[in-house]
Amino acid sequence: MARLDHIQCVEDARRAARRRLPRMLFDFIDGAAGEERAGRRNREALDRIELLPRVLVNVETRRIACDLLGRRWNLPFGIAPMGMCDLAWPGADRAFADAARDHSIPHCLSTAASTSLEDCRARAGGNAWFQLYVSAPETGWDLVRRALDAGYEHLVFTVDTPVLSRRRRELRRGFKVPFRLGPSQLLDFALHPRWSLTTLARGVPSFGNNRSHNGPRSGSSSRAFDRSQSRGAVDWAFLDALRERWPHRLVVKGVLSPDDAARIRAAGADAVYVSNHGGRQLDSAPAAIDALPGIRRAVGPDYPVLFDSGVRDGEDVVKAFALGASYVMLGRPFLYAAGAAGRAGVYRIIELLAEETSVALAQIGRTDIGALDERVLAGAGGGAEQAHAFSGDLGLIGSD
Numbered sequence: 001m002a003r004l005d006h007i008q009c010v011e012d013a014r015r016a017a018r019r020r021l022p023r024m025l026f027d028f029i030d031g032a033a034g035e036e037r038a039g040r041r042n043r044e045a046l047d048r049i050e051l052l053p054r055v056l057v058n059v060e061t062r063r064i065a066c067d068l069l070g071r072r073w074n075l076p077f078g079i080a081p082m083g084m085c086d087l088a089w090p091g092a093d094r095a096f097a098d099a100a101r102d103h104s105i106p107h108c109l110s111t112a113a114s115t116s117l118e119d120c121r122a123r124a125g126g127n128a129w130f131q132l133y134v135s136a137p138e139t140g141w142d143l144v145r146r147a148l149d150a151g152y153e154h155l156v157f158t159v160d161t162p163v164l165s166r167r168r169r170e171l172r173r174g175f176k177v178p179f180r181l182g183p184s185q186l187l188d189f190a191l192h193p194r195w196s197l198t199t200l201a202r203g204v205p206s207f208g209n210n211r212s213h214n215g216p217r218s219g220s221s222s223r224a225f226d227r228s229q230s231r232g233a234v235d236w237a238f239l240d241a242l243r244e245r246w247p248h249r250l251v252v253k254g255v256l257s258p259d260d261a262a263r264i265r266a267a268g269a270d271a272v273y274v275s276n277h278g279g280r281q282l283d284s285a286p287a288a289i290d291a292l293p294g295i296r297r298a299v300g301p302d303y304p305v306l307f308d309s310g311v312r313d314g315e316d317v318v319k320a321f322a323l324g325a326s327y328v329m330l331g332r333p334f335l336y337a338a339g340a341a342g343r344a345g346v347y348r349i350i351e352l353l354a355e356e357t358s359v360a361l362a363q364i365g366r367t368d369i370g371a372l373d374e375r376v377l378a379g380a381g382g383g384a385e386q387a388h389a390f391s392g393d394l395g396l397i398g399s400d
C-alpha cells in the first residue's frame with residue numbers, strides 16, 4: 001500500500017496505482033476509447049480554463065456543502081458509477097459506500113459493480129444512488145424493482161453506452177470478464193504479487209448484481225449485467241416508461257447535446273448528467289466541460305445539472321460549478337485511490353479534494369460553491385461578486 005503522506009493529489013494516487021496494479025487492470029481503469037482523444041480533450045479543456053484570483057475579500061468561512069435533488073450533501077462532489085471496482089482493490093465498492101456515508105456524499109453504484117445493490121444500500125443508506133444499465137427491458141425492470149425494494153431514492157440511468165466502445169488498451173491487454181488467462185496475463189499478475197495475493201486470493205471479483213441477495217431470484221435477475229450485451233434498443237419510449245415506474249429522483253447520465261438535455265427535462269427526469277463517460281465511449285466526442293454551458297442554457301438556470309469527465313482536483317470542481325454544474329462527480333480518481341492505498345486511500349482522496357476545493361474558493365474570493373458563475377473565470381470580465389453573505393452552513397474552515 002502506498003503511504004498516505006505520499007498521496008498529495010489525484011496524480012500521486014494514479015502513479016501509485018500504476019505501480020501496484022497489473023497492467024491489464026490499470027489500463028482497464030485508466031484507458032479510454034479509441035486513440036483516447038476524448039480522454040485527453042477532457043483534460044486539455046479543463047486546463048485551458050483559468051480562474052481569476054480576487055483579493056481583500058473575507059473568505060475565513062467557506063461553504064462547500066450543496067443542496068441537490070432533495071437533500072444536502074456535505075461536499076460538492078460524489079463518486080461516479082463504475083463497474084468492477086473491486087478489481088482495483090477487493091473492498092473498493094464497500095469502501096466507497098462507507099466513505100459516502102461518513103462524508104455525506106453520493107456513491108452511485110453501477111449495475112456492473114462488484115458488490116450487490118442491496119449490500120451497498122445497506123452500508124451507505126440514503127447516500128447510495130443506483131446506476132441503471134438496460135440491455136433487455138425485463139432485466140432492466142427487475143433491477144429497478146430491486147433498487148426500489150432496497151430503498152434507493154436516486155436512480156441514474158446511463159444512456160451513452162448503446163454499445164461498448166473499442167477501448168484499445170483493454171483489447172491489447174486481453175482484458176475480458178471473466179478473465180481469460182494466457183501467458184501474458186499470468187506474467188502480469190506474477191509481476192504484481194501484492195495485488196495478486198490480496199485480490200486473486202479472495203477470488204476474482206465478479207458482477208455483484210448478478211448474484212442474488214436474498215436467496216435465489218427468479219428469471220432474468222440472475223444475469224442483471226453482461227458486459228458484451230448491446231444496449232442499443234433503449235430509446236426515448238423506455239425513458240418515458242422508466243419515468244412512470246420510478247417514483248423517486250431520476251437522473252439521466254451521459255448527455256452532451258443541449259437538444260437531448262432539453263428533451264430529458266421535458267420527459268420529466270429530475271436532472272441531467274453531463275458526461276462523455278470519461279472519454280471511454282466516443283473518441284471524437286467533445287470535452288464534457290465544453291458541453292456544459294450549452295446544456296445549462298438549454299435546461300434553464302434552476303434545473304439540476306450534474307457533471308463528470310476529467311475532474312482531477314478542487315480547482316476543476318470550482319470550474320465546473322462556474323460553468324453551470326449543480327454537482328460534480330469523479331470516477332477514476334477513486335479507483336486510483338483504492339488501487340494505491342485501499343480504503344484509507346479512498347478516504348484520503350476525498351479529504352484532499354475537499355480541501356483543494358475550499359482553498360480554490362478562497363483564492364478567487366468566494367465563500368459559497370453554490371453561488372459561482374462565469375464571472376469567476378479569467379477573461380470573463382473579472383467581475384466576481386464580492387462579499388457573499390455567508391449562508392450559515394459549514395464547509396471547511398480554512399487556515400492558511
Ligand SMILES: Cc1cc2nc3c(=O)[nH]c(=O)nc-3n(C[C@H](O)[C@H](O)[C@H](O)COP(=O)(O)O)c2cc1C
Pocket residue numbers: 028029030080081082083110111112113131158253275276277278279280308309310311329330331332333335
Ligand atoms: C473503470 C470504469 C468503469 C466505469 N463503469 C461505468 C458504469 O458501469 N456505468 C456508468 O454509467 N459509467 C461508468 N463509468 C464512467 C464513470 O461513471 C464516469 O462517467 C467517468 O469515469 C468520469 O470520468 P473521470 O474518470 O475522468 O472522472 C466507468 C468509468 C471507469 C473509469
